[in-house]
Amino acid sequence: MKLIIAIIRxxxxxxVKAALFRAGVTGMTLTPVSGxxxxxxxxxxxxxxxxxxxxxxxxxIEMACSEPFVEPTIQAILAAARTGGVGDGKIFxxxxxxxxxxxxxxxxxxxxxxxxxxxxxxxxRTAYHEVGA
Numbered sequence: 001m002k003l004i005i006a007i008i009r010x011x012x013x014x015x016v017k018a019a020l021f022r023a024g025v026t027g028m029t030l031t032p033v034s035g036x037x038x039x040x041x042x043x044x045x046x047x048x049x050x051x052x053x054x055x056x057x058x059x060x061i062e063m064a065c066s067e068p069f070v071e072p073t074i075q076a077i078l079a080a081a082r083t084g085g086v087g088d089g090k091i092f093x094x095x096x097x098x099x100x101x102x103x104x105x106x107x108x109x110x111x112x113x114x115x116x117x118x119x120x121x122x123x124x125r126t127a128y129h130e131v132g133a
Contacts, residue, residue: 004093020077032059
């Protein structure tokens, strides 16, 4: 099991999320973050003053993956997040010692049961129709 953390451009989030769903990865945590890597600093005017923007907005995506999903997850992020410019982001892959699903107490691989995007979308459509919308 691995914990995969990706820091990406906010404008690439929808493409990355779609690519992850196609790869069978649907469980993730998203956090808005800001940081500085190799990008140039940006100077903007704010209320007639020049302001140096040292940090850039990014999105941090975290997901726990069982071994068969690690490389497809990495490839999905690479393909969807890459623009070819400085500031595309980073992917960090760390060993994950243990995972426990709180609801059931399942551990490790059983707690990371893969759910495909089709199953998620089917369930969403079913729930949508059940509420009478």
